[in-house]
Amino acid sequence: CSQAHSFCDAGVTGYGPESGCGASNKILIKGGTVVNAYHQQIADVYVEDGLILAVQPNIKVGDDVTVLDATGKFVMPGGIDPHTHLAMEFMGTETIDDYFSGQAAALAGGTTMHIDFVIPVNGSLPAGFEAYVEKAKSSCMDYGFHMAITKWNDDVSKDMEIMVKEKGINSFKFFMAYKGSLMINDELLLEGFKKCKSLGALAMVHAENGDAVFEGQKRMIELGITGPEGHALSRPPVLEGEATARAIRLAHFVNTPLYVVHVMSRDAMEEIARARKSGQRVIGEPVVSGLILDDSSLWDPDFISAAKFVMSPPIRESGHGKALQQALSTGVLQLVGTDHCTFNSTQKAIGVDDFRKIPNGVNGIEERMHLVWDTMVESGQISITDYVRITSTECARIFNIYPRKGAILAGSDADIIILNPSSSFEISARSHHSRSDTNVYDGRKGKGKIEVTIAGGRIVWDNGFLNVVPGSGKYIEMPPHSYLFTGIDKADENYISSLKAPVKRYKVAT
Ligand code: URP
Ligand code: ZN
Ligand code: ZN
Ligand code: ZN
Numbered sequence: 001c002s003q004a005h006s007f008c009d010a011g012v013t014g015y016g017p018e019s020g021c022g023a024s025n026k027i028l029i030k031g032g033t034v035v036n037a038y039h040q041q042i043a044d045v046y047v048e049d050g051l052i053l054a055v056q057p058n059i060k061v062g063d064d065v066t067v068l069d070a071t072g073k074f075v076m077p078g079g080i081d082p083h084t085h086l087a088m089e090f091m092g093t094e095t096i097d098d099y100f101s102g103q104a105a106a107l108a109g110g111t112t113m114h115i116d117f118v119i120p121v122n123g124s125l126p127a128g129f130e131a132y133v134e135k136a137k138s139s140c141m142d143y144g145f146h147m148a149i150t151k152w153n154d155d156v157s158k159d160m161e162i163m164v165k166e167k168g169i170n171s172f173k174f175f176m177a178y179k180g181s182l183m184i185n186d187e188l189l190l191e192g193f194k195k196c197k198s199l200g201a202l203a204m205v206h207a208e209n210g211d212a213v214f215e216g217q218k219r220m221i222e223l224g225i226t227g228p229e230g231h232a233l234s235r236p237p238v239l240e241g242e243a244t245a246r247a248i249r250l251a252h253f254v255n256t257p258l259y260v261v262h263v264m265s266r267d268a269m270e271e272i273a274r275a276r277k278s279g280q281r282v283i284g285e286p287v288v289s290g291l292i293l294d295d296s297s298l299w300d301p302d303f304i305s306a307a308k309f310v311m312s313p314p315i316r317e318s319g320h321g322k323a324l325q326q327a328l329s330t331g332v333l334q335l336v337g338t339d340h341c342t343f344n345s346t347q348k349a350i351g352v353d354d355f356r357k358i359p360n361g362v363n364g365i366e367e368r369m370h371l372v373w374d375t376m377v378e379s380g381q382i383s384i385t386d387y388v389r390i391t392s393t394e395c396a397r398i399f400n401i402y403p404r405k406g407a408i409l410a411g412s413d414a415d416i417i418i419l420n421p422s423s424s425f426e427i428s429a430r431s432h433h434s435r436s437d438t439n440v441y442d443g444r445k446g447k448g449k450i451e452v453t454i455a456g457g458r459i460v461w462d463n464g465f466l467n468v469v470p471g472s473g474k475y476i477e478m479p480p481h482s483y484l485f486t487g488i489d490k491a492d493e494n495y496i497s498s499l500k501a502p503v504k505r506y507k508v509a510t
Contacts, residue, residue, distance in 0.1 A: 025049050025457060028061050032070025032418060034408050035384050036077070037393035045075055047414040050457035054410055066459070068452060070418050076388050077406050078112025078415035078455060079369045080395040082285060083261055083337030086116055087135040090341070091181075091359040092350065096435045097342045100138040102365055104468050105433035107141055107460045109366035110450035112415035113405055113476065114340075115144040115395075117173055119182075123151040125159035129167055139473030141455045142415070144399065146171045146204060152188045157195055164199045168477025170400060172196055173261065176243045177208035177235075177312060189250055197256035197488070200481035202283075202398070204259040207243035207268060208235060208313050217356050228306035229298045230355040232314040240313045241267030248275045248282055255491055257281040257484040259398070262339050264290040264313040266323040273332045281484050283398060284333040286324045288364045288371050289440060291336070294318040297440075307348040308438040310358045311339065328390060329381045335394040336372055338364030342436040362440045366432055369417070370425045374446030400482040414457040423449035433466065 027047040034043045034055055044059040045052060061067070086102040088095045097105065099116075106114060116136075121127035125147060136143060147163055149156065149172050163169040174192050175182035184192070189205075196203040216234035220226075225233060244260055248271055251258035263269050263284045272284040293315045300306040309315055327333045341361025351358030364371075372391055376382045382390070396406025403412050424447050429439040453461035460468050 026061070026065040027414070027454065027457070027459065028059060028065050028067045029070050029075050029416065029418065030067055032073050032075035034075045035388050036407055036409070037385055037389035040385055045408060045416065047416070047454065047457050050414050052408060052410055052412045052414050052416075055408055068418065072420070072422070073451070074384060074419045074421065075408060076417050076419060077392040077408055077412075078417050078453060079110050079391045080405060081106065081111050081114040081338050081340065081365055081368060082335060082395045082399070083287065083339050084114045084116045084365055085339070085341035085361065088117070088119060088341065090361070091357070093343065093347045093359050095342055095361065096344045096347065097340070097365075098138065099136045099143070099473075100140060100470050101433070101435045102340060103139055103141045103143070103473060104466060105366035107453050107455055107468060108433045108466055110369035110417040110419070110453050110461075111365060112417070112453060112455040113142045113144070114365065115146055115399060118145045118147045118169075120148060120150055123156065125156060125163055129163065136473070136475065138470040140460070140468035140470055141473045142405075142413070142476050143473055144401070144476045144478050145169050146173055148173045148175065148182065149188070149192050150175070150182050150184065152184070152191050157191070160195050160201070161199060164201050164480050168475065168479075170200070170478040170480045170482065171202040171204055171259065173204040173206065175206045175210075176247065177206055177210035177213055179210040179214045183210040186246070186250065189247070190254065193251055193254040193256050197254055200485050202259050202482065202484065203251060203256055204261050205243070205247040206262070206312075207240055207247050207260055209239045209243045212239045212242070220355070226354050227303070228310050228355050228358060231310050231358065232295045232298050234355075235312065235314055237265035237267040237316060237320070240265045241271055244268040244271040248272070248280065251282070252280055255488060255495065257283070257488070259283040259285065261285050262287045262290065262313060262337070263324065263333060264320065265316050266320050269324055269327045269332065273327065276332065283335070283484070284327070285335055285337045286328060286333050287337045287339045288368050289315055289339070289362050291321050291324050291328070292371060292375055293440060294321060303352055304345045304348060304438065307351065307358050308345075309362065309440055310348070310351075310355070310360055311341070311362045312360045325376065325381060329376065329386070335390050335398070336368065338368050340365035342434055344435070344437045363432075363434050363436055366434060367427055367439075367441050369450055370427075370446060370448065371441065371444070373419065373448040374425075378447045398482060398484065399478045400480070401476055401478055405476070414454055416454040417450050418452040420449050420451050421447065423451065425449045
């Protein structure tokens with residue numbers, strides 16, 4: 001657009017007033033290639049009051065409409081990040097990005113919705129939900145909630161039902177690691193899976209064997225390895241493979257769909273591949289860090305340069321990332337998240353003498369769309385329609401909000417990005433919009449630049465200018481019984497009728 005953007009500075013998250021092009025409620029995106037998950041065409045997109053009203057060639061409009069020329073560019077659904085942690089209290093501290101700064105960063109990088117994990121308060125789901133409603137009041141883009149289950153009793157079981165039926169939550173995460181804090185055991189996992197199935201809610205797992213990780217950590221400390229490299233050495237891929245296999249088998253036993261978050265290793269990915277090949281409904285989510293980084297930085301002699309890469313499961317040695325990319329391009333893995341969970345240098349320094357105390361997490365909410373484009377599309381590994389599928393549409397389908405989200409269709413929410421394939425991007429901790437003072441992708445350059453982000457029908461990112469309004473983001477309720485649940489009951493019936501008839505036994509006289 002041709003208007004001046006004096007209300008915001010590049011690189012600085014501004015509280016833009018409702019003026020300039022960002023405030024127009026009517027937008028026409030002209031002449032771009034409109035890409036959806038299964039189709040692309042050259043067309044105009046007309047937006048009014050937060051909704052896409054028309055997608056067709058040569059739309060004519062009046063003077064009151066902001067016109068964006070997208071000739072030679074791709075017009076795509078805004079990214080949906082299925083996995084973030086904003087304002088999360090974790091490992092004795094709280095993530096440096098809250099709902100406002102994390103979402104502003106997301107919008108600057110072409111992501112227009114994210115799904116964050118509500119952590120219960122002392123095991124209480126309603127208390128956790130209320131706490132996150134409060135945290136999310138500063139939202140400048142749409143968001144949804146998953147919820148973690150950290151203990152089990154009748155109240156938790158009843159509250160899961162309330163969360164699904166009244167609060168718009170349709171997925172629950174079970175941590176198989178973080179012994180002593182979030183970790184649950186197999187008994188709880190089974191109870192949780194059964195409850196999820198009965199509600200049509202998706203069970204998610206953080207798959208690492210927490211008992212074995214605990215053992216591995218002791219082993220490293222005994223060996224005198226206290227630095228960030230000890231993090232990777234204490235929790236090798238085999239522990240991720242084991243837990244992934246166990247969760248998959250238990251989900252099969254209960255016959256409920258399963259979503260494996262942050263798949264970081266070939267070992268875990270191969271378990272998912274095997275299960276899917278046998279027909280089991282398992283979704284695998286790699287995250288950007290696992291796709292494109294390797295563990296070499298954990299051996300950096302500078303503590304902070306190494307500690308900023310500490311996350312769980314760990315970033316693996318080189319080779320795993322490439323295998324995950326291939327799995328993504330062949331459909332073994334279905335969508336890409338970030339696990340955005342940022343801590344600044346001071347926070348990472350909590351673990352300067354002991355890697356077990358380094359707050360776990362890396363950034364990615366602002367970088368995901370660019371890095372996936374550069375790594376997967378620019379390299380020729382996937383098509384542009386596939387790009388839309390793995391960054392947006394598949395997430396909307398899995399969490400049952402498609403086609404309101406994840407599509408450029410008449411009637412969908414106006415969450416749109418314009419990507420210029422001949423422009424380039426460069427990532428830097430100095431110019432990113434996260435509050436963190438580090439960035440695990442610092443210095444990376446690549447092809448393809450998201451020039452415009454439209455969220456809820458407003459232009460919020462326009463060629464380096466951010467115009468975001470705290471409180472403008474909406475909570476998106478996600479209904480249960482997504483496509484992953486269709487036919488589950490039929491499989492149950494088949495299972496019961498396949499059981500061998502019970503043996504009729506005669507009473508034995510005593
Ligand atoms: O290191 C990580 N992944 N931090 C966030 C918590 C989690 O396990 O997702
Ligand atoms: Zn503008
Ligand atoms: Zn996790
Ligand atoms: Zn996470």
